[in-house]
Amino acid sequence: AQSVTQLDSHVSVSEGTPVLLRCNYSSSYSPSLFWYVQHPNKGLQLLLKYTSAATLVKGINGFEAEFKKSETSFHLTKPSAHMSDAAEYFCVVGVGDTGRRALTFGSGTRLQVQP
Amino acid sequence: DVKVTQSSRYLVKRTGEKVFLECVQDMDHENMFWYRQDPGLGLRLIYFSYDVKMKEKGDIPEGYSVSREKKERFSLILESASTNQTSMYLCAGSSGGGFSNQPQHFGDGTRLSIL
Numbered sequence: 001a002q003s004v005t006q007l008d009s010h011v012s013v014s015e016g017t018p019v020l021l022r023c024n025y026s027s028s029y030s031p032s033l034f035w036y037v038q039h040p041n042k043g044l045q046l047l048l049k050y051t052s053a054a055t056l057v058k059g060i061n062g063f064e065a066e067f068k069k070s071e072t073s074f075h076l077t078k079p080s081a082h083m084s085d086a087a088e089y090f091c092v093v094g095v096g097d098t099g100r101r102a103l104t105f106g107s108g109t110r111l112q113v114q115p
Numbered sequence: 116d117v118k119v120t121q122s123s124r125y126l127v128k129r130t131g132e133k134v135f136l137e138c139v140q141d142m143d144h145e146n147m148f149w150y151r152q153d154p155g156l157g158l159r160l161i162y163f164s165y166d167v168k169m170k171e172k173g174d175i176p177e178g179y180s181v182s183r184e185k186k187e188r189f190s191l192i193l194e195s196a197s198t199n200q201t202s203m204y205l206c207a208g209s210s211g212g213g214f215s216n217q218p219q220h221f222g223d224g225t226r227l228s229i230l
Contacts, residue, residue, distance in 0.1 A: 009155075034218055043119070043205055043221035044158075090157065094217075103219060104148075107157040 002027045006106035012108045014114045019078040021109045023091030026072060033074045034092040034103070035065055041101075044090065050074065061085070086113045118142070118144040121206050122220040129230055136225050138206030144179060145210060147189035148173075148219060152203040164189055196229045203227075 007022040025031060032051045036044040048059025055067040065076045074091060091106040116209075122137035140147065146165050150158040160173030162181040170181050178200060183189040189208075193200055202228050208217035 034219075041124075041224070041226075043223045044219075045221070046209075046218045049218050105158040107155060 002029075002031065002093050002104050004104055004106040006089075006109050010110045010112065011077070012112040012114060014085055015082045016080050019076070019081045019085065020088050021091075021111065023074045023076065023077040023106060024072055025061065025074060025091070025093045027093060031067075033067060034094070035059065035074075035076050036111050037088045038090065038108075039086045040087075044109040047076070047089075057105070063098060065075050066103050081111075081113045083113050083115065086111055119206055119208050119220050119222040121204075121225050123225050123227050124223065125228075127228045127230060128193075128196050130197060132193075132196045134196050134229075136191040136193075136204055136206075136227070138189045138191070138222060139187055140176065140206075140208040140220070141187065141191075142208055142210075143186070143210035144185065144220070145186075146206040146208060146211075146217075146219075147183065149179075149191045150205045150207065151175070151200075152205055152224070158205065161191065198229050201227060201229045214218070 004025045034049045035047040037047050038044045047063050048057045050057045050067045058064045068073050083101050088108045088110045090108050092103045094103040119140045128134050148163040149161045151157050158163040161179050162173050164170045164183040167186050175207050180192045203224050205224045206222045209219045
């Protein structure tokens with residue numbers, strides 16, 4: 001079975017400071033990992049994905065995430081927060097075991113960016 | 116660009132009604148998914164489909180059914196709506212073959228209220 005835990009339900013940063021959103025996963029198989037962002041009243045947009053290539057993954061809007069197998073983590077970072085980054089972020093794990101063709105979503109981290 | 120379209124952004128229905136939520140994708144995706152999103156619970160998978168006329172139960176299928184008569188359209192049906200089905204419903208699509216290592220593309224969601 002697979003699961004994903006987002007360690008913070010809310011994160012607040014000041015504009016221009018770094019962002020760190022934490023995610024741990026568990027999986028019996030080599031996982032695929034994703035980060036999605038959801039702005040208010042919108043669907044989810046893919047930020048980046050890891051599928052067993054490079055462990056440091058670069059995404060859109062200056063975000064990146066590092067896959068650390070030893071720590072079973074896939075934390076999302078950005079060097080400098082912008083007001084438009086305020087949104088909810090979801091860490092997602094996908095594992096192709098037992099024919100399950102679906103993803104497991106974390107419960108989300110709401111990012112606030114203070115001016 | 117890829118596009119998943121949900122027919123209604125907001126919908127209000129009464130208890131006991133049969134409710135249809137429609138989703139259309141123009142990406143020739145094999146896989147389509149229905150989720151519900153509730154505060155603090157993240158996204159929970161209701162049903163998914165990996166081919167026309169094929170469907171599989173997700174994590175919370177009770178009270179719902181689905182229909183996929185054409186590849187581009189995936190309908191979610193609430194057989195007899197109840198107030199605990201008030202939620203945001205999200206439709207998504209993904210390419211086949213790679214199963215859970217493929218990112219999903221989401222619609223903007225339907226906010227359904229059952230009175």
